[in-house]
Amino acid sequence: MTSPGPYLHRELQAKRELGTTAVRPAAAALFSGFFLGLLLAVPALQLALDRSFPSLPQGLDRGSLHQFETTLEEQSWVVADLLPQVQQVLTSVLGQGNLQVYVGRDGWLFLRPGVDALTGPGFLDPAVLERRRRGGEGWTVPVQPDPRPAFAALHRALAARGIRLVVLPVPDKAAIHPEKLARRAVEAPLGNPSRPELARWLDQQGIGLFDPAPLLAAPAAAPRYLATDTHWTPEALDRVARALARDLAPLLVQGPRVGWHEREEEVSGQGDLARMLELPPGSPLYPEQTVTVKRVLAGDGSPWRPDPRAELLLLGDSFSNVFSREDLGWGTGAGLAERLSFHLGRPVDRIAVNAGGAHASREALARDLASGRDRLAGKRVVVYEFADRELAIGDWRVLGESP
Amino acid sequence: MVFSSHLFLFFFLPLFLALYYAMPARAGRHLVLTLASYAFYGWANPWFTLLMLGSTTIDYLAALVMSHQGRLRFRAPAEPLAAGGPRSRAQKIALVVSLCGNLGLLGFFKYFNFAVDNYNGLVELLGMSDLGWREVLRVTLPLGISFYTFQSLSYTIDVYRGETRALGSFLDFACYVSMFPQLVAGPIVRFSEIADQLASRTHTVEKFARGGSLLALGLAKKVLLANPCGAIADATFGAASLAPLDAWLGLAAYAFQIYFDFSGYSDMAVGLGLMLGFMFAKNFDSPYRAQSITEFWRRWHLSLSTWLRDYLYIPLGGSRKGEARTYVNLALVMLLGGLWHGAAWNFFLWGAFHGVLLAAERKLGPGWNALLPRPLRIAATFLLVNLSWVLFRARDLPAAVDYFRALFGVAEPSAASSLLSGILYQPYSLLCFGVAALVTWTAPQAWDWTRRLTVPRLAACAASLLLALVAMETQGYNPFIYFIF
Numbered sequence: 001m002t003s004p005g006p007y008l009h010r011e012l013q014a015k016r017e018l019g020t021t022a023v024r025p026a027a028a029a030l031f032s033g034f035f036l037g038l039l040l041a042v043p044a045l046q047l048a049l050d051r052s053f054p055s056l057p058q059g060l061d062r063g064s065l066h067q068f069e070t071t072l073e074e075q076s077w078v079v080a081d082l083l084p085q086v087q088q089v090l091t092s093v094l095g096q097g098n099l100q101v102y103v104g105r106d107g108w109l110f111l112r113p114g115v116d117a118l119t120g121p122g123f124l125d126p127a128v129l130e131r132r133r134r135g136g137e138g139w140t141v142p143v144q145p146d147p148r149p150a151f152a153a154l155h156r157a158l159a160a161r162g163i164r165l166v167v168l169p170v171p172d173k174a175a176i177h178p179e180k181l182a183r184r185a186v187e188a189p190l191g192n193p194s195r196p197e198l199a200r201w202l203d204q205q206g207i208g209l210f211d212p213a214p215l216l217a218a219p220a221a222a223p224r225y226l227a228t229d230t231h232w233t234p235e236a237l238d239r240v241a242r243a244l245a246r247d248l249a250p251l252l253v254q255g256p257r258v259g260w261h262e263r264e265e266e267v268s269g270q271g272d273l274a275r276m277l278e279l280p281p282g283s284p285l286y287p288e289q290t291v292t293v294k295r296v297l298a299g300d301g302s303p304w305r306p307d308p309r310a311e312l313l314l315l316g317d318s319f320s321n322v323f324s325r326e327d328l329g330w331g332t333g334a335g336l337a338e339r340l341s342f343h344l345g346r347p348v349d350r351i352a353v354n355a356g357g358a359h360a361s362r363e364a365l366a367r368d369l370a371s372g373r374d375r376l377a378g379k380r381v382v383v384y385e386f387a388d389r390e391l392a393i394g395d396w397r398v399l400g401e402s403p
Numbered sequence: 404m405v406f407s408s409h410l411f412l413f414f415f416l417p418l419f420l421a422l423y424y425a426m427p428a429r430a431g432r433h434l435v436l437t438l439a440s441y442a443f444y445g446w447a448n449p450w451f452t453l454l455m456l457g458s459t460t461i462d463y464l465a466a467l468v469m470s471h472q473g474r475l476r477f478r479a480p481a482e483p484l485a486a487g488g489p490r491s492r493a494q495k496i497a498l499v500v501s502l503c504g505n506l507g508l509l510g511f512f513k514y515f516n517f518a519v520d521n522y523n524g525l526v527e528l529l530g531m532s533d534l535g536w537r538e539v540l541r542v543t544l545p546l547g548i549s550f551y552t553f554q555s556l557s558y559t560i561d562v563y564r565g566e567t568r569a570l571g572s573f574l575d576f577a578c579y580v581s582m583f584p585q586l587v588a589g590p591i592v593r594f595s596e597i598a599d600q601l602a603s604r605t606h607t608v609e610k611f612a613r614g615g616s617l618l619a620l621g622l623a624k625k626v627l628l629a630n631p632c633g634a635i636a637d638a639t640f641g642a643a644s645l646a647p648l649d650a651w652l653g654l655a656a657y658a659f660q661i662y663f664d665f666s667g668y669s670d671m672a673v674g675l676g677l678m679l680g681f682m683f684a685k686n687f688d689s690p691y692r693a694q695s696i697t698e699f700w701r702r703w704h705l706s707l708s709t710w711l712r713d714y715l716y717i718p719l720g721g722s723r724k725g726e727a728r729t730y731v732n733l734a735l736v737m738l739l740g741g742l743w744h745g746a747a748w749n750f751f752l753w754g755a756f757h758g759v760l761l762a763a764e765r766k767l768g769p770g771w772n773a774l775l776p777r778p779l780r781i782a783a784t785f786l787l788v789n790l791s792w793v794l795f796r797a798r799d800l801p802a803a804v805d806y807f808r809a810l811f812g813v814a815e816p817s818a819a820s821s822l823l824s825g826i827l828y829q830p831y832s833l834l835c836f837g838v839a840a841l842v843t844w845t846a847p848q849a850w851d852w853t854r855r856l857t858v859p860r861l862a863a864c865a866a867s868l869l870l871a872l873v874a875m876e877t878q879g880y881n882p883f884i885y886f887i888f
Binding site: 036039042 | 404408410445609613616618638641646682683684685819820830834850857858877
């Protein structure tokens with residue numbers, strides 16, 4: 001027979017040690033009141049401050065419940081009013097970022113997924129691919145983690161029309177400026193362990209690869225990335241555009257050069273990483289940075305525009321759009337397509353979508369083709385630009401046999 | 404839903420407490436507690452509440468059948484079964500149904516994917532990959548299934564043994580199984596521990612204050628210590644390669660993370676229980692102050708280790724059937740204990756590692772390390788436990804091997820691994836790591852410290868709660884580690 005002793009002893013211990021607490025009744029009551037008051041203060045102040053609560057979940061499925069909980073937190077006055085102050089202290093005193101941002105040295109900030117993609121395992125490692133395929137929330141569509149089928153499908157679709165594909169993965173900031181994050185000496189450029197394998201595969205498939213990492217890591221007078229932004233500086237972008245134009249020029253039909261001219265302008269902005277920290281408005285921690293952009297203009301002074309009749313199509317993400325679209329906060333007219341066009345002396349067409357570099361621009365192209373707008377007509381080259389980290393974290397969904 | 408979340412602390416808990424205390428009678432309070440527990444559990448996946456309800460129903464009926472000599476009667480028996488007495492065929496069948504039901508649930512949900520993956524691995528190894536099962540469903544593990552099945556099993560086994568009476572009230576039994584304070588990550592509360600409390604318990608301001616202070620300290624452990632240490636560990640265990648110093652820092656950080664995460668959760672569970680008048684047993688006893696592995700297992704996750712001892716080790720014969728059989732029993736218990744934590748060969752090896760160490764200490768006899776001064780005994784034990792945590796934390800066996808290689812400087816760290824130095828050695832991370840170490844080896848246990856709640860101590864608990872709540876909002880979704888077991 002089993003003795004009841006062992007767990008009975010634990011039960012008796014619990015009753016003896018938890019059952020009586022040496023505390024003055026008034027103190028216990030006061031603490032209990034404080035405890036409950038503190039918990040109730042959050043919803044009570046939400047009402048008093050006339051802030052809204054989210055609607056109750058539409059269904060009892062996981063996705064609806066999760067969405068409700070997320071919205072409840074996001075709309076809370078705690079997150080809106082208190083969190084920025086707390087983040088200010090954490091960042092300024094303790095060098096702490098948040099879930100999206102690492103705090104580096106000398107006022108530099110880094111995007112977490114980008115750094116993790118560099119330090120993490122190879123994105124083509126079979127175990128990694130399998131884990132990513134199986135991961136995710138139950139209510140989300142599983143990702144396609146392997147970029148190779150997407151590249152192959154795009155290459156086939158373009159090759160069928162006699163169009164060459166060139167892939168342009170833009171390295172993460174930490175790959176080119178590791179000295180702004182690491183506390184040990186390290187030489188740039190850095191890369192994910194699977195990069196060489198991908199390069200070999202692309203070569204075997206006959207897909208062009210323009211890797212700007214060595215170019216960006218070459219010694220230069222000025223930083224190649226913005227201190228508090230995810231993206232490269234105008235000078236770095238221009239360096240890449242010039243080199244890319246040199247490589248692509250022989251692939252395009254020779255013809256008269258277009259007379260673009262450029263105009264220098266100063267632009268000031270606060271980086272997207274500084275905004276992601278969600279510091280209080282006007283926080284002095286990460287002031288605006290001023291850069292000089294070279295806006296590309298037509299002969300009559302009108303701004304550069306993408307030309308659907310161009311022989312070259314740029315598919316890109318925010319690395320293409322920065323210095324080109326106002327909403328990125330760094331001016332207009334000096335993005336990758338503009339500078340590429342300037343150095344080629346040829347028109348360039350562009351489909352660039354911020355975020356989702358693994359599939360967003362390909363999806364936009366596919367939508368245009370499906371709606372009868374043939375963006376590939378007359379094209380000889382498609383340059384597919386995306387952030388390098390997308391190889392490790394992106395959803396490389398294959399869009400049938402069309403791009 | 405997790406304890407350390409906006410939704411639970413600011414909405415669910417106050418609303419629940421209001422409804423609970425609004426009920427005048429015990430039955431009403433148990434109804435509120437049960438419904439709230441099902442809502443709490445179902446938040447992660449509503450379908451899993453049906454599983455828990457099914458398991459609860461099977462065990463409730465099985466216990467009644469056992470208690471009424473093989474007949475189903477919906478009332479509590481006057482006395483427990485005679486301890487050690489004969490059992491009828493029907494009673495034995497009822498026990499088997501409960502065992503198969505609980506272990507079957509656990510086995511299917513926890514080990515189906517593992518079995519399929521290993522089968523596919525085996526056929527591939529044998530060059531027969533066309534026999535593989537590729538298009539097989541992937542089973543999602545229900546939260547807390549390892550805990551509530553063990554908890555429920557302890558009930559039916561104790562009824563069968565005659566150590567406790569079966570419950571006549573389905574509501575009371577459902578309340579016991581589903582009680583949200585300890586449902587998803589323990590402690591595993593044996594029915595015998597709270598049977599009398601289900602029937603009758605007191606609700607006092609002193610208990611509430613003690614419960615609130617334990618919840619505050621538990622939340623502080625989780626949010627202020629476990630989570631920041633977890634960020635360090637995530638960075639190192641997620642890296643492809645590491646410098647040795649980074650690897651050791653990450654490993655120690657994981658040791659702190661898992662301890663403060665789990666003990667913090669246990670404190671919160673005990674605290675919540677106290678607010679409802681329940682007194683749960685202690686689950687941790689400063690395990691990193693242990694001076695041997697044997698002592699470690701008398702201090703770590705006490706509810707699981709005592710469960711395994713009472714329901715597996717002792718029925719297998721314990722140490723009563725000779726030396727060789729004792730070692731076999733020890734090994735079996737630790738291997739199964741390892742697999743209880745997860746369906747992966749890592750956990751099996753983790754259990755084996757501890758089993759070997761326990762057997763070795765048993766062979767050497769107590770006091771085998773008496774020649775070492777106490778701090779060194781503690782340090783040596785901590786080192787061994789840490790090395791076992793590599794197997795526990797690494798995502799798979801190859802990753803665990805890579806981590807060991809990094810620890811001992813066998814692998815050359817990549818250039819990119821230098822970036823980790825900018826992540827791991829930030830002031831915030833080092834501060835939390837340092838405080839975690841200080842608390843581990845010098846601070847009194849929350850359990851003991853709150854036995855005497857002076858005004859300064861209450862103020863400290865209040866400050867901890869405030870700080871933890873503020874920090875919690877900066878951290879996003881942070882489930883407890885043991886939720887996945």
